Every structure is written in C-alpha cells, then in structure tokens.
Amino acid sequence: MATPPRKQLPNSAAPAIDSQPSLKAISAGHLDIGCAVHDTQRLSPKEQQLLLHHFSSITAENVMKPEPIHPEPQRYRFEPVDAMVGFCEQHALKLIGHTLAWHQQSPAWFFETGDDGLSPKHRLSQHIAEVVGRYAGRLHAWDVVNEAVADTAANGEYLRDTPWLRALGEDYLIQTFKEARKADPKARLYYNDYNLERRDKRARALKLLQRLLDAGADVSGVGIQGHWILDQVPFEEIEQSIEQYAALGLEVMFTELDLDVIDRPDCSADLDVQRAYSLEEDLYRDGCPPDVLARQAEQYAQLFQLFRQHPAVTRVTFWGLHDGQSWLNHWPGTRTNHPLLFDRALNPKPAFWQLVG
C-alpha cells in the first residue's frame, strides 16, 4: 500500500485543546475513537479536557480486571468502577469493560476450590453475575475473554495453557460468553487478544471464534489489541485479518493501539515477558527525536488509512491518553516511551496532525 504523503506539521506552539481538530468529530459516523483510562477520578482537569475533546469511548485499563475488582472471594472493589460508569454517563462516553476471563491479573483463589466449597466454575459464574449484572444496561460492551489463544502451535494445542483451561476445559469459553449475555442482555460481547493479525495465531483464533459461534455464544466482535513496534507494523496481515474476521459477521476493533518507539524482545503483549533496560538503552529519556516521531506519524497514518477503508472496523482504542500514561513506560521493563498521539505535556504529536490532516 502506498504511504500517504507527509503533511506539513505546525511549527508554532500547540493550539489550546478547544481549538484542536477533534479526533472523534473527524471519525464520527464510521469509527469510534477510544482510549484506555486507569481511573477517571484521578484525571487532571487538563487530561479530562483532552479526553472529552478527542475521544468517544473509554476502556477500563485496570479497575474492572478480576484482581482489582474482586480481590477476595467475598470482597469486591466497585468504588472506582462506579465512578467510571458515572463519569461516562455524565459525559456521554461509551464504556468498554475489560475483562472477565483472563489468566493475568486474576487472583490464584479463582482457580481453586477453597474452604468455602466453591469450585472454579462456580466462582466464574458468580463473578460474572455480580460484576456484569451490577452494570447491566450501562456499559457499551465487555471484553469477555482476553488472550485465550495459544501463541504457538506447540503440542498441537490451539488454546493457551491457562489455569482456566486446566480447571474447566474448553467449555469455560462458551460458559463465559453465555453467562455474560445472561447478565447483560444488551452489551456487545468481544473476544480480545494480541497478535490476532499474525497468520498462525489468526488461524487458531478463527477456529476458536467459529467454535464459539457454533456453540451459540453471542460473540459480537473481535478485538485485535494492536501493541505494535515502530517499523515492524504488519500492514498486510492486518488487512487480511480485517477481511477474515469480518467474514464471520463480527465487528473488528483495534482495542489497545500503541506504536512502541523502542525495540522489545518480541511483538507480543504477554505480561510474562520481562526484560531490564539499562540507562543507555533508555534511548529517548530526554525526548523523542523528530525523525522517529515523523516515522511514527507516517505509520499511524497508514494504519488509519487501512481502518477507514474497511467498514467492518468499528472502533480504534489507544492504550492510554498520552505518552506519560502509557503502560509501555513499564512493560516489558522501565524506559521512557513515546507510543501515543499526545506527549507528556498533553500536546499533540506529529502523529496526531497526520491523522487529522
């Protein structure tokens, strides 16, 4: 695909937020533009203004994951989530709940039969009924299952070896979707994962999705996380993926988009992958060089050109509001990253201007 021509970038100081072209307005009618937010109660006034000016939806970055929302068998932590739901209603933002069944950020007791006599199957049911039921009718959607497909075809398995799979077998996937649907009859229900665009993993994901649909699970869409690395974006595979997932009748979304400007060990987003970065490897701790920002702008533009060409693509969510909030400052190790559209001072970067130009 041809690279879009580079736009003239403004060289004066960044315009005030209110005078910036709005990302959500530009995409209105065909693409919902979202970002992940950790805690709506801890947004600064300027972050809130930026969020409301540019984004039409948010995804709960952490507060709705099993461990934060349900730290002990009889204890839930709903307070930050209630606040987030209220914030979204107040400002007419769609909210995407993230996530119900995942092998990460889930307490170990979830997968064990405890002194209370509850089995993992019951715990999962109870969790879904409590959490999804509490917010039924108020959330736009749920990332119901996260990262259940295997990264490699080792042992001929197509599913990732997780405590859920070991405890309940493949049926936990169908159970999770069916119980989510029961607890909220209207929310859109998604399967979400990283590297879903890669040919191999895509074949396994298509198999899972087909099995879920055949079993009567009400899957509304597929979320391709999109944690990509600068200069390594797999554009062709992304385009093939959109077409193949859409052919199942599913919404296709890019749910956790960022473009890492520092190389990392692999292109996954597996939280188990860890590495230490030395001070010398923290290449851009004093700022990101203009040529890197320009390449990032071109690659974001090329991605959006692709997204906009395919009506099956309904949402693009950035994984964080601005560079200072990105998880890529901490994973797979600590370094100063610059993966998003707004910098640490909340000013639009070249990638932003390229997208709205």
Ligand code: XIL
């Ligand atoms: C990340 C959060 O951004 C971090 O704050 C947290 O410490 C770890 O999880 N794939 C996912 C997200 O589906 O839930 C992860 O979010 C990033 C990878």
